[in-house]
Amino acid sequence: MTATTDRQPDATTALMTVTDTHVVFPARTGGLFRSDRVHALTGASLTVAPGETVGIVGESGCGKSTLARVLIGVQRPTSGTVAHRGRDLWAMPPAERRVTVGTRLGMVFQDPSTALNRRMPIRRVLRDPLDVHRRGTPAQRDERVRELMSLVGLPASLADALPGQLSGGQRQRVAIARALALEPELLIADEPTSALDVSVRAQILNLLLDLRERLGLALVFVSHDIQTVRRMSDRVITMYLGRIVEEAPAARVTAHARHPYTRALFSATPGLLDPIQPIPLVGPLPSAIRPPSGCPFRTRCWKADDACAASMPDFVTDERDHRYRCHHPVPGDESTSGLVQQARAARGAPSVTSLERT
Numbered sequence: 001m002t003a004t005t006d007r008q009p010d011a012t013t014a015l016m017t018v019t020d021t022h023v024v025f026p027a028r029t030g031g032l033f034r035s036d037r038v039h040a041l042t043g044a045s046l047t048v049a050p051g052e053t054v055g056i057v058g059e060s061g062c063g064k065s066t067l068a069r070v071l072i073g074v075q076r077p078t079s080g081t082v083a084h085r086g087r088d089l090w091a092m093p094p095a096e097r098r099v100t101v102g103t104r105l106g107m108v109f110q111d112p113s114t115a116l117n118r119r120m121p122i123r124r125v126l127r128d129p130l131d132v133h134r135r136g137t138p139a140q141r142d143e144r145v146r147e148l149m150s151l152v153g154l155p156a157s158l159a160d161a162l163p164g165q166l167s168g169g170q171r172q173r174v175a176i177a178r179a180l181a182l183e184p185e186l187l188i189a190d191e192p193t194s195a196l197d198v199s200v201r202a203q204i205l206n207l208l209l210d211l212r213e214r215l216g217l218a219l220v221f222v223s224h225d226i227q228t229v230r231r232m233s234d235r236v237i238t239m240y241l242g243r244i245v246e247e248a249p250a251a252r253v254t255a256h257a258r259h260p261y262t263r264a265l266f267s268a269t270p271g272l273l274d275p276i277q278p279i280p281l282v283g284p285l286p287s288a289i290r291p292p293s294g295c296p297f298r299t300r301c302w303k304a305d306d307a308c309a310a311s312m313p314d315f316v317t318d319e320r321d322h323r324y325r326c327h328h329p330v331p332g333d334e335s336t337s338g339l340v341q342q343a344r345a346a347r348g349a350p351s352v353t354s355l356e357r358t
């Protein structure tokens with residue numbers, strides 16, 4: 001087992017390499033002072049290899065979307081670097097960055113209704129990126145539009161329809177087809193099904209899985225739906241208050257997660273662990289404007305002590321490429337019921353709350 005300040009990515013094999021990135025925003029709401037700043041991302045590092053699927057989980061406001069936007073090159077980090085195949089996106093000439101971001105990286109958003117121009121027929125929605133990046137002849141672009149519609153399971157008869165004439169599921173298929181138009185290497189899906197009816201969610205997830213296989217895409221998947229993240233991903237990243245606190249192979253993250261926050265998050269997901277009892281935590285997520293000193297999870301953690309207030313520990317990486325940063329990691333074989341009892345004993349059952357069920 002090794003202690004590292006963070007993963008040292010291999011830039012020759014990684015598709016995307018994010019190194020020690022911070023994103024700080026001026027506070028929109030909740031700030032007491034005009035000078036208040038939101039620490040949306042703090043020291044985040046990760047790599048995405050070609051063809052792999054990385055899931056990102058964490059409560060609302062933990063920085064998942066900010067990390068996704070940094071990865072896709074639409075959010076410039078306040079500090080730190082983000083590189084595509086070893087080349088720093090923000091050190092590139094702007095024209096080269098626009099081409100890299102526009103053609104190699106694709107993004108699918110939560111709500112297809114707002115992501116698509118309501119006045120553009122589907123044919124134009126899909127042709128637009130091909131026109132902007134001057135791909136092929138006009139006839140080849142028309143052919144590519146037909147190909148894309150078929151790829152995502154949309155009938156050719158919908159080519160002249162407006163987004164408003166389609167169902168939510170069909171609109172999300174259009175958004176996925178548009179993201180794939182220029183054959184990106186990486187697709188980032190930020191809550192791609194949460195605005196859809198439950199009945200079509202599985203179809204869209206299966207479509208993403210199918211496209212991943214057929215096109216050899218890398219996928220970064222952000223969701224509150226932990227079951228789905230686990231099913232879709234090779235690796236799962238847990239974020240808490242702007243920090244990556246754990247990264248584990250998907251098979252190990254459920255019952256063998258080492259960070260207390262990951263265990264609490266998964267225990268609050270119905271049907272994932274046995275018993276179904278959530279690990280009780282104290283209070284709500286602290287403000288990202290004034291995060292707690294040391295480990296930001298310490299204010300809610302049943303294991304916290306003075307060491308946790310004093311410093312954020314370095315990452316420890318085990319032989320399974322499972323990394324976590326915690327002064328008091330959960331033993332890998334500790335049962336959830338044991339953790340529930342420990343948390344109750346440490347805090348006193350009546351005063352504790354559990355994470356919101358996601």
Ligand SMILES: Nc1ncnc2c1ncn2[C@@H]1O[C@H](COP(=O)(O)OP(=O)(O)OP(=O)(O)O)[C@@H](O)[C@H]1O
Binds near residue numbers: 025060288
């Ligand atoms: N443009 C912005 N200006 C100011 N604060 C922002 C901005 N974007 C995000 N934030 C803040 O940064 C923090 C992280 O937000 P982010 O959207 O990345 O979290 P998230 O985990 O994706 O949340 P959710 O699951 O609700 O989408 C939050 O406190 C949020 O309010």
